[in-house]
Amino acid sequence: MSAIRRKPVGDPLTTTRRHSRVKSGISRVTEKSLFDQVLKVCVLSYRCEPRFRGGGKRQSRDLASLGVSDPTPSFGDQKLPKEAPKLLQQKLNKLALNQGSSDITDPLVRRCFLAFYALLLDPDFSRRIKENRRAEDVVMFFISSSTKELAKSGSQPAETKRLVNYFTATFVKFLIATLREAGFESSCASLIRQLQSYESKLVNDTGNLGESNGSASYSAGLTPTFDVADIHLAKSLGPYFLMSDSLIQKGVSEIKDTATEQAAEADLRLALDQLKQDRFPYYQRQYFGSDDAYQDYKNRAIEAVQTQLAGYGAQSSTQSTTYYYIPEDPRAYGRLLVKICLSHDLKSKSDTLLSKNSIAILTECFNLWQIPSSTRAALVMDVCQELLKLKELPISLIEDSVSFISHVGRENGKREWDTSLWPVCDREVYVLGLKEVLVFVIDLISGCIKSIYEQKPPSIGPYLQILGECVFCSSEWDRVEMIVDMPKVFDNLSLVVKSVAEHKYDEFIDAIPRDHTLDPLHIIELADRIISSAERLQKRYKRPLLEHVPIALIAAKTHFSLFSVDSQSMFTHLMSHMTARHEEPSYDDMTLLYKKLCEIRELYVQVLPGKFPFDLEAAFVKYIRRHVEQSATLATSWVDPAIDADKWEPMDEGEGIMYSSSVADMFTSLGTALAIISELHWDNPVHVAQFYTTLMNGVSVAVCKYASRVFQLFSEELELEDDKKVKYKSRQEKWMAMAKNAMAGSAPLTPYQFKKTTCIKLNDIETAQAKLDEIEAQLDSEKLAKVLEGVNTNAGPGKIVTKDTTNKKRAYLFTIRIVQAENLKACDMNGLSDPYVTLVDQATRKQIGKTRTIFEELNPVWDETFEIATGGPSWLTATVWDEDSLGSHDLCGRAFLRLDPAAFGDFIAQDYWLDLDTQGKLLVNITMESERDDVRFYFGKALRTLVRCENDMIKVMVxxxxxxxxxxxxxxxxxxxxxxxxxxxxxxxxxxxxxxxSSTSISNVPLTPTxxxxxxxxxxxxxxxxxxxxxxxxxxxxxxxxxxxxxxxxxxxxxxxxxxxxxxxxxxxxxxxxxxxxxxxxxxxxxxxxxxxxxxxxxxxxxxxxxxxxxxxxxxxxxxxxxxxxxxxxxxxxxxxxxxxxxxxxxxxxxxxxxxxxxxxxxxxxxxxxxxxxxxxxxxxxxxxxxxxxxxxxxxxxxxxxxxxxxxxxxxxxxxxxxxxxxxxx
Incomplete structure (x- = not known):
């Protein structure tokens, strides 16, 4: 289908409307007057039948057996001269115009010769003859055309055969004479001899028709009876005009003496004179758009009249000033005749648009009435569009109608389609007909649109095909666009689509409860229906209708626009009823509803401008935030089950996966919790940042707990290994025993055997760091923190406001590093101690941390770090103990430490030498950080805990x-x-x-590196x-x-x-x-x-x-x-x-x-x-x-x-x- 171009509406057909009704006279034509005119033509056609021009009884009209039984002529390699087609045209033209002397006087022979002349005028045929120059082809085409002419006359087969032989012999003689007159007697001598031989054979086969008196013998035919039963065309008029044979017989009897060949010839001579003098009343210069168009019509009309005159054989030279056969308004009479014939054939359920009888009647009348092919095409178009509006012409025959009109307008394929050469009124009628076809088919398409939501809607394709092949591809489409407001047509179709979509939406919404029984699933089902219908229409109507009416898009816009408003009302209604019943919606229902509404919103923004009216995030944020907070709280509960189920074996040692199941299980659970937010596709970055911050708070606590549990198991495992070994009263005794083995060589030195499970625990802490870092990279904590800059995270549900300066209780994170001690009290018999330090919160009596033991040292260095979070000033007790493997631990000294946030600045480390109550002092380094609700802080806290845990574990191993x-x-x-x-x-x-x-003997032997x-x-x-x-x-x-x-x-x-x-x-x-x-x-x-x-x-x-x-x-x-x-x-x-x-x-x-x-x-x-x-x-x-x-x-x-x-x-x-x-x- 060609593209429809939008053009300005209102450009008048200035060159056509001026003469649109010139001599139309349609209102003055009645069926009675039309019948009289048609009956005259039928009687004339009856008179001119060949049977009345030759002897013998009237035979059957069966044309199936017509043909020439003689063998196909063959003239060897002899060729006609190149000038042969042109010479034949010139000589046949003289025959048609009765110029010069000719032996061909019989009307039927002239008709056969002139039929071949018409064929020779076809450029394609003439070019073909000129190219191959075969005399056999020329003769065979003459035989074919003659056979067709005789078939029209109703001759019986046997008679036709003899006549064709006779006419062919005459044509061969005519061809020989043409060659001789042109001077080709010597150059084509061989061909002429073969033609003469073939002529003789044909003359012998025809019997007395070939004799000199043959023509006279042939001319003596039957006498017309004027009985309606014998007049085929007249008899067939009954069903068309609803007349009985008796009435038709009466009409024939009244005009049989006047409807003669002489009257026809007089009409034709009058028309010829008027055409030559530009006085033909029905088609004059002002009725055409240009001189060229009028001249083209004039030449063709004169040629047609001359051809018809030649068929009557110049039987009369009577001149007339009025027309007998040609009606006063041929166009009006012709239109009514077309309408009657077409209506009759449509009622008879014919397989074709027009029956053979109708075509015969129309052809005889239009030829004699001098109606050109352009007018014939316009009249058929005008009648078809009228019957189409009356629903008498089936839509299935529109394409056949246009094809037939095209065939008629091109003179049965003999000329190109060019409406610029048509009379202006014909062209306008044709354009108006196309316009009516367009309007009618558009109405049918509009009806189909009303059924787009049906299970099996009617197909629009056939109608689009009709428009594409019959209207849009027409050479007159530009003129149709000038009289049809196509933008308005598209708008009307769009309104139909919108109306149908609104009606369908009303059906959807009517299924939703309006009372307290409304459930989230009802809204979800409604959304699913809307999405499903949109997808279904998208599959059915992938391309815009007529390239300007996107059915699926318009329907989707209508549904999504209506639903965007109704969904908010339904949600408010749903929540109000649940609140009244003191019910809390389930998280699963809320997330399903939110995701479905988000799906609708995504489709909405694809097809509609502007923002989705329903602020989904503001409506759902409190339910999501509640679940996020619950997930953050539950995060720590995932730690113990993961650790308890761990066998501390590598996940896949062969593939180099050296961590155990606990870290994998825990981070899988944490990842699932974090994925909840990403899977929501939440469309509010501030909310997303808040959700992740809340979740990471819980994740941070869980990771810290995991690190603490793993370190505890790690330490217990190493202590258990130590307990399995021999107990010594002091560290000195232990290493003296080792020295004995090492230096005396009595036993090989055995390194400390770390268990594989111990190593796996350390690997788990390292893996936890890597997985936590992956989460941070995925979430991009810097980006999340930047989103929350200047935003009050404690605003109401769905609200985002700027941070205020309201004072709220703050938390502080103190990092206490136990560095070293000096001059500790000696608690062991060897004058040394095995010191370690404990930190205890005085308020809660809870131990914050414990350092490792440094054996046999009064000035130990621990360099271990612990953390405590406080909401204000607090007191800690730092106690130095002496570890004793055989009895209770001894007290080396105690000191008190005050943690006051007012005395510390953020990130500024301060060293404190604490005097112990016995003797010596303890060096601690303290750094304070203000805890903050910042996702980066939670990541940092968790990762720092893991890093310190890893360092502490490595310290213990070292x-x-x-x-x-x-x-x-x-x-x-x-x-x-x-x-x-x-x-x-x-x-x-x-x-x-x-x-x-203590031996001090020193050797003078020089020491080598080895x-x-x-x-x-x-x-x-x-x-x-x-x-x-x-x-x-x-x-x-x-x-x-x-x-x-x-x-x-x-x-x-x-x-x-x-x-x-x-x-x-x-x-x-x-x-x-x-x-x-x-x-x-x-x-x-x-x-x-x-x-x-x-x-x-x-x-x-x-x-x-x-x-x-x-x-x-x-x-x-x-x-x-x-x-x-x-x-x-x-x-x-x-x-x-x-x-x-x-x-x-x-x-x-x-x-x-x-x-x-x-x-x-x-x-x-x-x-x-x-x-x-x-x-x-x-x-x-x-x-x-x-x-x-x-x-x-x-x-x-x-x-x-x-x-x-x-x-x-x-x-x-x-x-x-x-x-x-x-x-x-x-």
């Missing part, structure tokens, strides 16, 4: 290795290298070992087997972390050989000799290579840490004099000041200030970037002054050391105060 490392890397081991003459121990007891170790390394071979073996054991159960990442932590222990141990701890108290530790210093750094180099292990262990970047760099600087100051050290210390005072600034966070970027806070742990990416930037900036410079002070302490310069330490403490306090003041000003 502690199992620390004792042997310290024992192997000791001054006693160095003495064994320097004094090899001690010999072997004969018995192991305290006195003999002490005596053996000798020095061999001294700690047991340590290499021990670490190698321990790391191999861990490698089986730990992931590579955790294994490297354990090794890195162990390396720190190695560095600390080696540093303790060179330097005492920084203090202003006297120490018994003495400075090492040059040989001993060489031993220390040889061990350092060997152990570094051992840990690196050609890249299989920690990287050199990790091994060359700040602590390593500081250790490497010790030799720089080790041999300087005291005065030189003091001078250097004074020079380093400025760098010391900067280091203190770093610790108190004055003047540093926010990145450094928050590096250990909860917010700084919100995801692993942030943590990694901060560490990288800090490391690249190298803000923590090596503490060279501390190295110097430690050396001076060994040398007894206690006053200088004490003075510098106190100066640093005062400076630190001052800077901390300045920091608080600066924060207060902000």
């Amino acid at each position: 502690d199992k290795l620390t004792a042997f490392i310290q024992y192997s890397l000791s001054r006693e081991t160095m003495k064994s290298l320097i004094s090899p003459g001690r010999g072997k121990l004969k018995e192991f007891n305290m006195e003999s070992v002490s005596s053996w170790l 000798m020095i390394e061999d001294a700690i071979t047991p340590l290499f073996d021990y670490l190698n087997e321990s790391f191999a054991t861990l490698a089986v159960g730990l992931t590579d990442e955790i294994r490297l972390k354990v090794m890195s932590r162990t390396w720190r222990v190695v560095l600390t141990t080696l540093t303790s050989l060179l330097l005492p701890r920084l203090s202003y108290k006297r120490t018994s530790k003495t400075q090492l000799s040059a040989k001993e210093v060489d031993i220390v750094f040889t061990w350092l180099s060997s152990l570094r290579d051992f840990f690196h292990h050609d890249g299989a262990g920690p990287s050199l970047e990790v091994l060359h840490s700040q602590q390593y760099q500081e250790l490497m600087r010790v030799p720089v100051y080790y041999d300087l004099s005291n005065e030189e050290l003091k001078d250097e210390c004074e020079k380093l005072s400025s760098s010391t000041f900067k280091a203190l600034q770093d610790k108190t966070y004055v003047g540093l970027p926010e990145l450094i200030k928050r590096k250990n806070t909860v917010m700084a742990h919100r995801n692993r990416t942030v943590m990694r970037k901060q560490k990288e930037r800090i490391r690249n900036a190298k803000r923590e410079a090596p503490q060279n002054e501390d190295i110097i002070l430690c050396i001076l302490r060994m040398r007894g310069e206690l006053d200088f050391v004490a003075r510098r330490i106190k100066q640093k403490e005062r400076l630190q306090q001052t800077l901390a105060t300045e920091s608080l003041v600066a924060k207060g000003r902000k």
Whole structure:
């Protein structure tokens, strides 16, 4: 179907309407006057039948057996000259115009010759003859056309055969004469001889018709009886005009003497004269749109009249001034005749538009009335559109009607369709007919639209096909558009679609209860019906109707527009009734309803402009928020079942999945809770951010609980392994036993055997970090927090308002780091203690944390961190205990700590030396953070807890290795290298070992690196087997972390050989000799290579840490004099000041200030970037002054050391105060 173009409406048919009713006279034509005119034509046609021009009895009209039995002529390879078609046209034209002398006088012969002449005028036929130049084809086409002409005359088959032979012989003779007259007698001599032979044969076959008197013998025919039974056309008029044969006979009798050939010839001569003089009353110049159009009509009309005159054989030369056969208004008479014939044939249920009888009657009348093909086509179109509106013409025959009209307008295919050559009135009638067809079919389509929601609606396709093939493809479509307001047509069709959609929606809505029985499922079902109907229409009507009426889209717009308003009313009605009954809607119902309404909303915004009228998020937010809060509360309940069901085995060790089921199960549950929000596709980013923040609060608590439970099981498992071993009264006895085995060689050294389940627990904590980080990346906590900036999260349901300054109770998170203790009370018989620290909240009597035990130490270093959340000031009790393996634990000392938020600033760490009530003091570092309802805070809290848990677990594991490392890397081991003459121990007891170790005989034999390394071979073996054991159960990442932590222990141990701890108290530790210093750094180099292990262990970047760099600087100051050290210390005072600034966070970027806070742990990416930037900036410079002070302490310069330490403490306090003041000003 061609595209419909919208054009301005109202362009008048200025060239057509002026003459639309010229000489129409339709109102003056009656069926009686039409019958009289048609009867004249029927009588004339009867007179001209061939049977009345030859002898013999009137025979049957059966044409099925007509034909020539003679063999097809064959003239060999002889060809006609190229000029033959043109020569035949010229000579036949003279015959038609009665110009020149001719032997052909018989009217029937002339008709056959002129029928062939008409065929020769066809350009295609003429070109074909010219191309092949076969005489056989010319003769055969003449035979064919003659046979058809004789069939029209009603001759019997036998008679027709003889006449065709005779006429063909005459034509062959005519062809020979044409060739000779044109001078082709010599060049076509052979062809002419063959033509003469063929002529002779035909003449012999025709008998006396071939004789010289044959024509006269043939001309003597039967005499017309004028009996209506013998007049075929006249008899057939009865059913058309509802007349009996007697009435028709009466009419024939009245006109038989006047309806003659002479009268017809007189009409034709009058028409010819008027045409030549441009006076033909029915078609004059002003009735055409151009001179060319009129001239084309005139030429064709003159040719047609001349052809008809030739058929009558010039029987009369009578001139007439009036017409006998041609009615006063041929168009009006012709239209009525077409209507009568078409109505009759339609009532008779004919398979074709017009029957053969109707076509015969119309053809005879229109030919004689001089009605051209354009008028015939216009009249048929005009009648068809009238009968179509009267519903007498079936819609199925519209295409046949237009096809028939096209055939008639092209003169049965002899010319091209060109309405520009038509008379203006004919063209207008045709255009108006197309317009009526368009309007009628549009009405049918409108009727089909009313049934679009039926199960099997009527198809619109056939009607569109009719419009496409009959109207839109017409050359006159542009003119139709000028008189039809197509935009209005499209609008009307759209209104029909909308009306039908509204009616269907009323059916849907009527099924919804209007009382208290309304349920969410009712609204969901209504929405499903609307969506289903929209999808069904979309499948049925994929393309817009007539390219401008999208049926599915209009219907969808109507339904979604109505539902968008009604859904809000139904929801309000539903909630009011549930509130009155004190019922709470189920979460499942609410989510189903919300999702369905969201689906409607998505479709709404696709087809309609503007926003969906029903604010779904505002209506449903309180129900979703309630469920989110419940899920957040229940999050912690998922931890214990997951842990209880865990067998602490790898999920898939073969695939490298080394974590257990508990972490997978817990995060699956957490992921399911978080997926609830994403699956809702909530269309309010503020609400989404609030939901995730609430859920992450619960997730954070659950993750922290999981970390605590796993660490507890981890610690209990290691303690249980310790309990299975031999109990010793002291740590010293235990390691003396190990030394006996290691150094006496009585038994192989056995490393600590970590169980695989212990390693799996550590892997789980690492996996939890990774999964939590994945959740953070998926949710994008930064984006969520940015959405909530400036928004009051405590606003009412569905409301979003700007944050106010209302004071509300705040929570504070204190991070307490137990750093170290000094000068503790000795509780054991060996003059030492095995100290650990507990923190207890005095208000709740609940233990907050407990450090690990440091054996045989009065100046222990724990460096462990604990957290407590408070809503205001609180008191904690810090108690130092001495662990006793055989009895109750002893009290070493107690101190009290006040946590007052007013005394702390956010993210500012402060050191406190707490004096114990017995003796000694405890160093704690405290940092406060204000807890906030921020999704980043919850992520940071959970991840920091996991990180600390992992670090604590690694510390515990490394502690199992620390004792042997310290024992192997000791001054006693160095003495064994320097004094090899001690010999072997004969018995192991305290006195003999002490005596053996105190031996001071020094060897003068130089020590090689190999000798020095061999001294700690047991340590290499021990670490190698321990790391191999861990490698089986730990992931590579955790294994490297354990090794890195162990390396720190190695560095600390080696540093303790060179330097005492920084203090202003006297120490018994003495400075090492040059040989001993060489031993220390040889061990350092060997152990570094051992840990690196050609890249299989920690990287050199990790091994060359700040602590390593500081250790490497010790030799720089080790041999300087005291005065030189003091001078250097004074020079380093400025760098010391900067280091203190770093610790108190004055003047540093926010990145450094928050590096250990909860917010700084919100995801692993942030943590990694901060560490990288800090490391690249190298803000923590090596503490060279501390190295110097430690050396001076060994040398007894206690006053200088004490003075510098106190100066640093005062400076630190001052800077901390300045920091608080600066924060207060902000």
